[in-house]
Amino acid sequence: MRIAGLGVLALVLTACGGQSEQVAGVAQSVPNVVPAAKVSVVSQGSDQLSPRSPIVVKASDGTLQAVTVTNPQTGNTVKGDFSPDKLTWTSDDQLRYGATYQVVATAVNKEGKPVEQRSEVHTLTPKGVVTPTLLQPASNGTFGVGLIIGVKFDRDVPDKAAVEKSFKVTSSPEQGGGWYWVNKREAHFRPQSYWKAGSTVKLETTTFGQEISGGVYGGADVSATYKVHDSWIAKADGNTHQIQAFHNGELVKTAPTSMGKTDNTPPRGPTPTFNGTHTVLGKQAHMIMDSCTYGVCEGQPGYYKAPENWDVQISGDGEYLHENLATVSVQGSQNVSNGCLNMNTENAKWFFDNFNVGDVVEITNSGGPQLNINNGHGDWAIDWSAWQAGSALHG
Structure with missing residues (x-):
């Protein structure tokens, strides 16, 4: 009786432990099964992935070991990073429109057994x-x-x-x-x-x-x-025929100038300088100024083709600050040019040396129309409220 009792006790303990089961009266061991790792690719097979969205590869029941994403059309490999836990890989390269990306990802389960997943990701093709x-x-x-x-x-x-x-x-x-x-x-x-x-x-x-x-x-x-x-701002006045230069708000230069003529003097009639705020677009030490570039060509009244020095461009249609020795005698007293601001050699060279792209030339009392935004960078001539109204969001 004592032996039979011990046998029953042993069977009860075994059942409570959950580590074996009885087959024909004999306890048998059952091994634990470790699931295989699984890999999933975001937007796999989709034709709608935006190229601004990343390709994302995820692992479950394991961790990612390697991910390679390739554009077979270019041969380029897409760069990306793993998350710290190796459960996710995310691309950080810019993708292309209308492309097919080949994804090869390897993940391992808890026992280190690998599984490979191959798939494709398609980016959208815009109209x-x-x-x-x-x-x-x-x-x-x-x-x-x-x-x-x-x-x-x-x-x-x-x-x-x-x-x-x-x-x-x-x-x-x-x-x-x-x-x-x-x-x-x-x-x-x-x-x-x-x-x-x-x-x-x-x-x-x-x-x-x-x-x-x-x-x-x-x-x-x-x-x-x-x-x-630094701030470089020139102020030219058609009434005084003077141009002043301010460096960081301090007046550092005053020079006589001759702007565009406003009367009907032959052969072209009025050629006034544009009023308003101009900015420097570029400059050349020496150039040939040809009126044919804005429609007055050889054989027409007012045609000219002349070498000019120390040329600082301030509008898209050919307004410059530059040297003009032919008008030195009236610089500071009359406006006789074809629209440019003429100066003598010394003054023109000074402005050429000190004024660069984006520096400001404010022109007043020239007798001409307001500088247009399409004529170089006439943006500053637009009132701020009007500028704000030009926004697609706030207009």
């Missing part, structure tokens, strides 16, 4: 692409306080508000500002007043992969960082 370029290209140099930045597109933008939301401008120190759509393809940005000397300004677009309208998507993004140098 059209609107691609931006920079109005003011990036440069290793610096710019004046009148710097105008902006974005130009290679086709009309159907939804300007949606695109404007994707623009980002930051400045240090912070100065705010606003966008103004010049037309259906071009938008400019400026603060209410000139940039502060010494500022750093960064422009970025984030339209890539964004649907603009009806299946049309944004093209490759652009960005640039601009450094603003």
Whole structure:
């Protein structure tokens, strides 16, 4: 009786332990089964993945060991990073439109047994692409306080508000500002007043992969960082026939000048300089000025083709600060030029040496019309309230 009792006790203990089961009166061991690792790819087989969205690979019942994503059309490998727990891999490269990416992922379970998953990810193919370029290209140099930045597109933008939301401008120190759509393809940005000397300004677009309208998507993004140098502002008055230069607010130069003529003197009649705020667009030490570049060609009244020195361009249609020895006798007393601001050699060379892209030339009392925003960078001539109304978001 004592032996039989011990046998019953042993069977009860074994059953309570849960580590074996009785088969034909004999306890048998059952091994634990470790599940195989599983791999899943976000948007696998989808034709709708936006190229601005990452490819994401996930593991369950194990961890990722290796992930390779390749564009077979280009042979390029897509870069990406694992999460700290190795459960997720996320791409951090920019994808392409209309591409097929081959994904090869290996995961291991808790026993270290590997499993490989092969799949494809397809990015969407847009009906059209609107691609931006920079109005003011990036440069290793610096710019004046009148710097105008902006974005130009290679086709009309159907939804300007949606695109404007994707623009980002930051400045240090912070100065705010606003966008103004010049037309259906071009938008400019400026603060209410000139940039502060010494500022750093960064422009970025984030339209890539964004649907603009009806299946049309944004093209490759652009960005640039601009450094603003000291404040250089010239003030030219058509009544006094003088041009003054201010460096960081201090008057450092006054010179006589001759602006564009406003009377009907033959052979061309009035050629007044534009009123308003101009900015320097570029400069050349020596150039041939040819009136045919704006429609007055050889054989027509008023045609000229002459070498000019120390040329600082301030408008798109050919206004310059430059040397003109033929008008020295009336510089400071009469406006007789074809629209440029004429000076003698010494003064023209001084402005050439000190004024650079983005520096400001404010012209008053010239007798001419207001400088247009499309004529170079006439943006500063627009009243701030009107500028704000030119935004697709706030107009």
